[in-house]
Amino acid sequence: MRYWWVNQNQTYRHEIDGGYLWSPKKNKNQARNQFYENMREVSPGDLIFSFKDTRIAAIGIAESYCYESPKPVEFGTAGSYWENIGWKVKVRFTPLANSIRPKDHIALLLPFLPKKYSPLQPNGNGLQSVYLAHVNSDLASELINLIGAEVSPLLDAAQTVQPIAADDLDFSELQIESEIYLDPAIRETEKLALVRARLGQGIFKERVRKIETRCRVTGVDNPVHLIASHCKPWRDASNEERLDGENGLLLTPSIDHLFDRGFIGFENNGQLIISPVAHRPSLQRMGIDINSTTNVGAFTQGQKSFLDFHRESVLLQVRAI
DNA sequence: TGCTGCGCTTT
């Protein structure tokens, strides 16, 4: 289990009631933001300290991994400068009776604050620049001690969390699909091709097959068992990119799932990347060698640019700068 | 609501 700290002054009510965390992917100026990147490394069962009005007002238990999701409409004017597509994690929050004020205990906490990306200033005040900060286990123990007995049942609950799937991904894709159907500017044949491309079939798959011959991970080469998986996801791509053969890999269904949801990825040199949040035993049962490094071979120039997007925007891993 | 602040990234 890992521990996190979330600043929720502006969105506390929405996120607590809605049972989620949401962040943009990038700053307004497209700069990288470590506190948004951290969303990608949350796992079901992680414990989240919710900070609001100078206090830790609630504790959350993550119930899903991170996934791409549109900005919640209920935010209204809060964070109006945030881009429309961001990261979401499902969380069950429990408000605290003893909502401690970290500043009152800063002498105790100070030794455990990290040098970088700390959620607190040395004087105990919060920081506007923080959204989701990592909390090391020493700091977490101190906070849990200060809050007291009401944390125990939450810690127990965290041990037995049943991970929830990212159900609103389907919803937003179906929304895009109906927009395609209604668009008079798209020919009927292309509409069909675009819809089939979402499922990794049709013209898109035929185009991918001109570049790829087998599942890079399992080696399966019978097209019956292969799905054309998008490197730049269908929901993020332009219509042209949705049908671009360079934007696809032929994968068996379980590998397609792992790649689509960011549990695995590929370096441009062909090296398989395994996300730190992935459940290793499951990956092994899906036929991935988790004990040694795997190289799946070279990619074309076009594939590399789509794989850049996948690592940057889908893979559940905080990348080095 | 607006003013000040700090830690971080980018130029």
Add this chain to the structure above:
DNA sequence: AAAGCGCAGCA
């Protein structure tokens, strides 16, 4: 070095 940015804190 300097500017830009952000789920803070305070009046």
